[in-house]
Amino acid sequence: MQFDYSKWKGPGPEDLQFRKQLMEIFRNLLLQTGGDVEEALRWMQHFGEQYGFLNEQFGMADFKKVLQESGEVERTPRGLQVTPKGERRIRQDSLDEIFHALQAGGAGDHRTPQAGKGGERLSETRAWQFGDDLANLDPLGSVSNAVKRAGTDDLSLIEEDLEVFETEHLSSCATVLMVDVSHSMVLYGEDRITPAKKIALALAQLIQTRYPKDSLDVVLFGDDAAQVRLADLMKIQAGPYHTNTRAGLQLARSAIREYGRLYKNPFGLDPKIVNKTLEEAAYCRRKRITITTFMLATDAPLLDFVRRLTALNHGRIYETDPGNVGAYVFRDFVRNRRKRLH
Secondary structure (H helix, E strand, C coil): CCCCCCCCCCCCCCCHHHHHHHHHHHHHHHHHCCCCHHHHHHHHHHHHHHHCCCCCCCCHHHHHHHHHHHCCEEEECCEEEECHHHHHHHHHHHHHHHCCCCCCCCCCCCEEEEECCCCCEEEEEEECCCCCCHHHECHHHHHHHHHHHHCCCCCCCCHHHCEEEEEEEECCCEEEEEEECCHHHHHHHCCCHHHHHHHHHHHHHHHHHHCCCCEEEEEEECCCEEEECHHHHHHCCCCCCCCCHHHHHHCCCCCCEECCEECCCCCCCCHHHHHHHHHHHHHHHHCCCCCEEEECCCCHHHHHHHHHHHHHHCCEEEECCCCCCCCEEEEECCCCEEEEEC
């Protein structure tokens, strides 16, 4: 038996899986370039030529066409720009990547012990009451009640037979996403800002899609704190700033200042700064504001500080590292438990 072989030229543009992988590469580059489409495309071309996934059969011009057809970018007088659809897709990708393992009861969970109207359907049922949504009707339970009442010879449903599923009551709340943009996020060449952005984008998508009635604000904290629009979240970058966590927690209140000037200490965890920040955590607890922290740094002193802050606030912390943001050690200081999530 004889076989004839020809040189394999790689996947073609009609290969949907290939196009999907290219889009994933581009979205990751877009995150690292702060939403700069043109710069992300330059890096895309560099890696495409280096690793061979862009060639004569499918080059950069072809990819740009695919990109615009997807609706995730558009051409403007300033060049190619990310569209709202593209921003939503990046948030959704971040959500899928990061929170696939997180269970109910984690960050931002709004469940309460009471059952009520609205929210997710529970397995428990109860008798129908006037005003209940018929979409929550339990057909098997209702028919079973009718059979118990009148038998199978003259089957009919009356109001007293109707059963509905209970629904979980969900509370709404004000949510603030805080992102550290200090120099520690790029310290020693380690990129922590990109994973931090992924987590923030995923949280934003989770809140917007699952808890749309929540108010949602985004705060960056470095030397001081400032609010940013959700649309600008992808564009943030770390800078030559100190880490003023207290200012981030306060937001509308004054930063740590002494004699009208910002008090700084570039040499580690200054006791004065630490104590002021812990005071703010305690203040948040008294105001029933729960702090949930996603910790990317693995430095022992920083971990110890954040654990102290979380314990004082009775909050929660997810400990991970920039190389594996999908796996966490979850510490819940509300219920005093520790769990590993993958």
